[in-house]
Amino acid sequence: MIEQEGRAAPARCRVRRCVTAFLAASLLAALPGAGPAAADGPSENGLVLQVTVNTLPGLAALRPGIRVGDPVVKTYRLINRSGAGLYGVRVSDPGLPGTAIRCPGGGDRVRVLRGLSSTRCTAETRARPGTWAHDVRASGSIPSLPATVRAQARSGYTGVGGRLALSETVTVKGQQATLRYTVRNPGNRVVHSIRISDPAAPADAIDCGGHRPVVPALHPGRSALCSAVVQRGPGTYTGRGRAQGSDRIRTIGRRGHTVPPAGLTADASVRFVIPRPPPAPPKAPGRPRPAPKPVKPPAPAPPAPPPALAGPPPAGVPLPLAVLPVPPGVAVPPLPPVGIAAPGVVPEGEAAAPPGAATGGGDTGGTAAVPPREQQAQPRSFLSRFYRPGDGPTGLGLLAALFLLLTPAAIAAAVLGSRRL
Template identity: 45%
Template structure:
């Protein structure tokens, strides 16, 4: 009875193949990718660059031990599958592991496991198919700037270099002051709804900037909306893809126009300091003509608005009146005998009413020109006149008035920024004029004191 039962057990399906040894089906292999065992039918999505973990579970269904187990998988970069250096016992299990970074695209491959059975001199093997899908969201952005008419036209080019469709790609600039809707992407305000793999779209924007160097910093964002798995098999939401670009550009300054000339007439030109002058008083033309007195050089003129400097010059001649000329202004009017002489700034010089018009007047003492002030300021023009002293008329009151007027004019002609040498020269001239008065005071004061003492003694 026992012998018959043993024969029945040997002829049972599956039992006879492994009894006492190992056949072709004694080694079996199962592969999981990031925890998924059905990767051959449904390969999991893995973000490109993320870690992929493949586990190879080897089972020995035979009664003989398997030595030197090794696994070769074309889906692993370099075939780096690590297996423990130990034998696979009969009816035992063994696990090999491979870790690597995900590559883009569909990565399906068939792995093969092998082992030796020395006791039976056979080679035991097994195969399994597995893989994953590498999700590559490749968003890129470039830009180009063209300048003209004080405006900058920026062209942004957004492209999809990945293997998935990108959704709601938005383009903006973080450096330029662009308002809402300023970026035009094919008729849409700064947004590309769908961007297939390998496609690109141009977006444009125009901005007005002041002269100088500026920088544009483009920013593009979007998503492929594909969830993936991590190395442990946990789901990972789709990230926001970002691309940046940058470009520097220069807005040139507008071409400068020519300086505006001074007003017409004797006001002179503008721009630098204007060195104007008082026209010399000429002689009065008669039957035979009286020689005119040469005119004197005028004092410093006023600074004009723009342009060159004008100079006034006295003219000497028989019966000819001197005239001042100005660059950028009209020639000065000829002087009329007996009329007030023209001075820069349009201030006429007073003439005493009792001076005969036909008698020439003496030339005044020249006054040094006033230094020009800084550009943009218009100093008051000194009123340098022609002395009104007429030879042969002994009117002391008129002479005192003339001296007082000349002193007042010279006091007004002193500039605020007069230097040390200019002040010294002016004091020297005033001392010469004051000498006569000082001498009189030195003579009169002792006389007055003596008269007072003599009067007190008489009393």
């Protein structure tokens, strides 16, 4: 479109310029697909703008779209259909915010676009999520008229694709570590068959639901939780979780070709420490066992009473002394030891005479020799408890004698007392 400032320009055109413009317009119109041409007068087709996205014209890149992060290459073709040169032709594209457009010469505009000629400007960026369809505008000026020429064309693309993001945490309790994986889909397409793996945990220990390490499908903006419980010895470990899946969509490549679905991955890591178990507490000392009680020896049995003598004692056996009743107040002198020994018995402490030796200084009168001590030993009788040859009366014998002495006195006192009454 040509905008005029002031009155109509044809009145000021010279004949030669008008003829040249007419011939050029006729030649351009003869070209196939060129459309109507404009001479040096007002025309809506003086400047033409054509835009392609990854070689696809206009809005053809909206479906199926370009994968987010892949290249987006836009080409802007500027055609001057008039015979007048256009100066300072500039292109603006709101569909590529922050992206510079480069034209021939390296600048962001075409300094001179001569009449009946064309040129191309380009811009390249990475696909962003969402739909980016806008009107691209181009404008230039004709200083000789003066006039401003403008053109516009609609173009755009859709940035598509699922995405994966993974985070990993750990909780340690004793020798057990619980690893948790949170997988998210910040993209705009569904991600399918997301598998979680980690060298720190076997595959059969990871559970994303149903005791499987796989998330069947994750819609845009959603998340899923997986976990694994492992047993480890003391030491430092690192969990390196990975999520792998696919959105199963085909997209447009840089040159307009079809790109197959790409594998989507996300990684995360966490470090954890398994401490050494605390030492076992010392065992409490047991209660000391009581000392065994001393065993008292059994009390000695009381002496058996002496058996009644059925007849006179044999010859040579000492008899207890006969005692008489002693009146009260009469002192009884101690009895001297009696040295009567039985025949053939040698008192203790005296050496036995050798065989054939005489006992004493006189004639033995035919007495036989005393045998050795081993042959003299004889079993002791009951009376030996009261009197021992060579030693005299025993303690039991003295008690018995005292008893025999005191008993008649007690009986006599009792009888005398009863008579006085």
